[in-house]
Amino acid sequence: MHRTLADDLSRLPDLLQSARDLAARELAGLSERPAVHLDKAPDREELPGAGAGAQGALARFAERWAPGFSGSAGPRYLGFVTGGATPASVAGDWLTSVYDQNGSGAVGSWATALERETVGWLRELFGLGEAHSGAFVTGATASNTVGLAVAREWLGERLGVSVSRDGAAALGEVHVLSGSPHSSIGKALSVLGVGRDRLRSVPVLPGNREAVDVAALDRALSALGGRPAIVVANAGTVNTVDFDDLRAIAALRERHDFWLHVDAAFGGFAALSPSYAELVDGLDAADSVCVDLHKWLNVPYDAAVQFTRRRDLQVAVFHNASPYLGLPAGEPDFVHLTPENSRRLRALPAWFSLMAYGRDGHREIVERNVALARELGERVAATAGLRLLAPVRLNVVCFTLADEPTQERVDALARAVAATGETFLTPTVYDGTPGLRAAFSNWRTSAADVKRISGAVARAL
Numbered sequence: 001m002h003r004t005l006a007d008d009l010s011r012l013p014d015l016l017q018s019a020r021d022l023a024a025r026e027l028a029g030l031s032e033r034p035a036v037h038l039d040k041a042p043d044r045e046e047l048p049g050a051g052a053g054a055q056g057a058l059a060r061f062a063e064r065w066a067p068g069f070s071g072s073a074g075p076r077y078l079g080f081v082t083g084g085a086t087p088a089s090v091a092g093d094w095l096t097s098v099y100d101q102n103g104s105g106a107v108g109s110w111a112t113a114l115e116r117e118t119v120g121w122l123r124e125l126f127g128l129g130e131a132h133s134g135a136f137v138t139g140a141t142a143s144n145t146v147g148l149a150v151a152r153e154w155l156g157e158r159l160g161v162s163v164s165r166d167g168a169a170a171l172g173e174v175h176v177l178s179g180s181p182h183s184s185i186g187k188a189l190s191v192l193g194v195g196r197d198r199l200r201s202v203p204v205l206p207g208n209r210e211a212v213d214v215a216a217l218d219r220a221l222s223a224l225g226g227r228p229a230i231v232v233a234n235a236g237t238v239n240t241v242d243f244d245d246l247r248a249i250a251a252l253r254e255r256h257d258f259w260l261h262v263d264a265a266f267g268g269f270a271a272l273s274p275s276y277a278e279l280v281d282g283l284d285a286a287d288s289v290c291v292d293l294h295k296w297l298n299v300p301y302d303a304a305v306q307f308t309r310r311r312d313l314q315v316a317v318f319h320n321a322s323p324y325l326g327l328p329a330g331e332p333d334f335v336h337l338t339p340e341n342s343r344r345l346r347a348l349p350a351w352f353s354l355m356a357y358g359r360d361g362h363r364e365i366v367e368r369n370v371a372l373a374r375e376l377g378e379r380v381a382a383t384a385g386l387r388l389l390a391p392v393r394l395n396v397v398c399f400t401l402a403d404e405p406t407q408e409r410v411d412a413l414a415r416a417v418a419a420t421g422e423t424f425l426t427p428t429v430y431d432g433t434p435g436l437r438a439a440f441s442n443w444r445t446s447a448a449d450v451k452r453i454s455g456a457v458a459r460a461l
Helices: 003-010 012-028 053-064 087-099 111-125 140-159 183-191 214-222 247-253 267-272 311-318 347-381 407-419 447-460
Strands: 132-137 176-178 200-201 230-235 257-264 290-292 304-310 385-389 395-403 426-430 433-439
Touching: 003 053, 012 053, 087 347, 111 132, 111 304, 111 347, 132 140, 140 183, 140 230, 140 257, 140 290, 140 304, 140 311, 176 183, 176 214, 183 200, 183 407, 183 433, 214 230, 214 247, 230 247, 247 257, 267 290, 267 347, 304 311, 347 385, 347 395, 347 447, 395 426, 407 426, 407 433, 407 447
Parallel strands: 176 200, 176 230, 230 257, 257 290
Antiparallel strands: 132 304, 290 304, 385 395, 395 433, 426 433
16 A cells, blocks of 8 residues: 555544544634635646645645635525535535445445435425435436436337437427526536427516416417427526416326426425425426425535436436346336436435434525525615616525616626625526526525625625
């Protein structure tokens, strides 16, 4: 064994303690760490020859790289839809690396049984029935890709071909319909060989809405002349967290033949609160569902879950045919359900957080974030020079300049806000108007943070 490696092994408890001390210091200061770092990163160094050992690497990282890491896991980072990591999920994530289990198969470890238990808990959390099976993937993009891959196989089944064997070209013309699809849907269609241009936008409801007009969707499906299609519904749009009427869309299957995929990446968490659960009424009727967990579940990157009613078609798409893996029989191993063969045990941090805080703890995070988003919305509406672009429906505040909201002026405001270090907001365009969006999904965020965020925006303005 290499001398430095052997030395690190002999001192492993001390090394882990050093890493623990650094982590504790960083977490203790997370609330005051700048939300973003706009300064230049260090120049690249040459690859070490002999190596500095683990202790030396830790010291070098703390000196050279740690100061430039953003506070994206902290309470005032409101860009994209970014959660943090609850204490229990951090512990679970550390143990994921310690045990280093490959969760692709059930042979020789209980790891896959733990993942199945965690998927079952999540299915219950989001109000899905036992007809839905699931698996962990890297994020919403992977979850949407898996769901649409199963949908693609379903189209083949309806048309009398096997896409997994014959390829996407065997389908001929494919129709994918959606009102306000997330960008990952087009990316998934590109990866799957269906094509980005097969995604057809359906009109949304009038009056500052992003939810699909179900009557317009009905007409679009009728125009297909009975050809099976894929409908992508949204449970929480990116800009304004608008929700499609899932129950009404599902009812269209009485007259039309389509696969219903629901992108509930973060909006699915509305199911946790009695006050907002009606927004996802009908989610159980979906054929496939995407939920992102490193958003509102507040587990470390990367983690998401996908659900589907047609695990048989999922196996047809993703099964890994190899003598050493065996055939997917009974309850298939996860190697036969997702794009990955080797898989990190992403379920463990989620298991820890669900076990530690339960349904009630995670409901409190959702409800507190929603209340804080509404408070920021009220502050924005009361600030001269700003205006809301849409009502605050759940956890996202979408706003812009009251006068001349050009792309140049809004981008300048975004840079000025980021330069304060207090918060980070994502630029967007809503209904043709450039704006900013503040997404609340971090378990640490408090009313005091909202005050600091609104103050930073006002100063930047």
